[in-house]
Amino acid sequence: MSDWLSFRAALVAAIEAAMPSSVLLTTGVSWEDGPRPHAAARLLLSIVSATFDDRDSALSEGGTQRLESMSVINVQVRAESSYDSADLDALWLIEQVRLGLRKVSVRQALEAAGIVIQAFPRSTRNIGGMADDRALSVHAFDFTLCTSFFLETTEDAGLIEHIEAAGELTDVDESTLTVTLGADDPDPEP
Secondary structure (H helix, E strand, O other): OOOOHHHHHHHHHHHHHHHHHHOOOOOEEEOOOOOOOOOOOOEEEEEEEEEEEEOOOOOOOOOOEEEEEEEEEEEEEEEEEEOOOOOHHHHHHHHHHHHOOOOOOHHHHHOOOOOEEEEEEEEEOOOEEEEEEEEEEEEEEEEEEEEEEEEEOOOOOOOOHHHHEEEEEOOOOOEEEEEEEEEOOOOOOO
C-alpha cells in the first residue's frame, strides 16, 4: 500500500465484493466524508482510529530513504435503510456484509492490496437515525485492518552512526565464544 486513496478504494471494493450481487444492485457504498450514493440502502465507511509504528531505512552512509508506517486501522461500516422489513432493513444489510467479509475471495483481494483483516466484526449495534422526518434503520460494526504505507524519498538521509562491538566469553570448561555486534542508529546526527 502506498497511500490513503489506494487504501480507501481497496476497502470499498472489498465491501462491495462481500455482498451478494443481488444486494449490491440496490446498495450504494461510499466513504462517509464523500457524497452519499443514491440507492435504496447505503453502506458508509469511516476511519474510527489509526495507530502507526514508523520505521525508516537505516543507511550507513546517507542516500535515499525508504520510510514505512505500519498501521492498525479501525474502520466503521454503517448501514442505512429506510425500509422496516426483515429482509431490507439495516440490520439485515449489515449482517450480509459482516458475513461476506469472511469470504476467501474478499480476504485475498484485500491481501493483494496489502491489507489484512486483523479482527473480524463479531457484533453490530443499532444506532438509529432520522432522514426527512422519518425514522431510519441504522446499524453499524467496527473491524480492524493492518497495512503499511511507504514513501521513497530522494532526500539524503545524512550520515547515520554505525556501532560495532566485539567480545569473547569463556565458560567454566575453558571453551570460548566470540560475540560480534553491529548496529546502525537510524537517527542522523544534527
